[in-house]
Amino acid sequence: MTRVCLIGTADCNLQYELLSRETSREALSTYDLERPFENSIALQTVSVGAAISLLNDLNWYLTRFVDEALVQEPSVSDDEWLSRPLATELRNGAVESAETAEFCKIYGLERVGPEPDGTEQSSAASDGGTPAGAATASAESAETSDPDADGESDSSPADGTESSDTVGFVGSQWRLVEPLYVRRTDGELPEYDLRDVEETLVVRLTEAEHAP
Structure with missing residues (x-):
């Protein structure tokens, strides 16, 4: 199964907007x-x-509310993600799986939610926990309204805060921080060194994305 992950922009509540x-x-x-x-x-x-x-179907919303659209394909990697442009090239046969690994960016992962014992922590995890334990929720319908002709919603929170109209997702414990752009050499990636984090997330990029 291929996984898709959408990361919202800092000024919106992605769950609400979508x-x-x-x-x-x-x-x-x-x-x-x-x-x-x-x-x-x-x-x-x-x-x-x-x-x-799916990403193409959602493109109007992605350009307005999404900072990153990521794809994870098990035949390429079980733990690294592909950017949308690179995944598109893979789908179109413009690049082979083995050719996707050279250009990457590494995000730090910072814990922002409660520890299992209920204590809050705003920096890197110290207990070895990983983002893989995120809870699942189905897309139940909430109180909604259709977009206006210009695509604007008249009741959307703009500050990224939770809304009572948002579907009841369990809050994630992890935040993506400061990507480090790197190039894989001899099969190895440099270490993430922009801040002290325990976990990282690797996104494979096209060459154009790596050096815009």
Whole structure:
């Protein structure tokens, strides 16, 4: 199964923006949705092709509310993600799986939610926990309204805070911070050194994304 993860922009509540609009809500309604990171939505599709088709269907919303659209394909890597442009090239046969690994960016993962014992922690995890334990929630319908002709919703919170109209996702314990752009050499990636974090997330990029 191919996984898709959408990371919202800092000034919006991604769950609200996508699930309060009829078109995007219907596009997501057949999937079990997760929130592996702060202000994110993740789901599983049957293939890279299906993942890219879904992203294309959601493109209007992605350009407005999404900072990163990531794809994880097990035939490429079980723990590294592909950027949307690289996943599109893979789907189109423009690049082979073995050719996707050279250009990457590494995000630090910072714990922002409660520890299992209920204590709050705002920096890197110290107990070895990972984002893989994020809870799953289905895309139940919330109180919604259709977008206006210009695509704007008249009741959307703009500050990224939770809304009472947002579907009841369990809050993620992890936030993506400061990407480090790197190049894999002899099969090895440099270590993430922008801040002290215990966990990292690797995203494979096209060469153009690596050196815009």
